[in-house]
Amino acid sequence: MKIASSAMLASLLVAGCAATTPPDVLPAFNPADPVMGVRDAHYHPIVDSYRHREPVDPQNWRRLNDELSPKSNGAGS
Structure with missing residues (x-):
């Protein structure tokens, strides 16, 4: 049981180190950049x-x- 837990922990550690960062979706925003505008x-x-x-x-x-209520006599019950 101890070996299975160690193997699972080691695989998670290796998978976490191999993960890449997500790509940049939004452009870099710098409030001090005059090109970006106000x-x-x-x-x-x-x-x-x-x-x-x-x-x-x-x-x-x-x-x-x-x-x-509507004015017609047939409306409603």
Whole structure:
């Protein structure tokens, strides 16, 4: 059992040393390089479409459902 464990550990060690580094996928980026340019930063307000809303009293559910439902009589059950 001890020999099998040693053999497996030795094979993992040899495989780890033989591994190559992954290829460079992205080009080297250097922020100080003027050729790379500067990305334009746009301002996007977070609360652009904010609308102030006030709490209201409860309304009649049946009337509200009738207003939101399709107008044809055959729709729904």
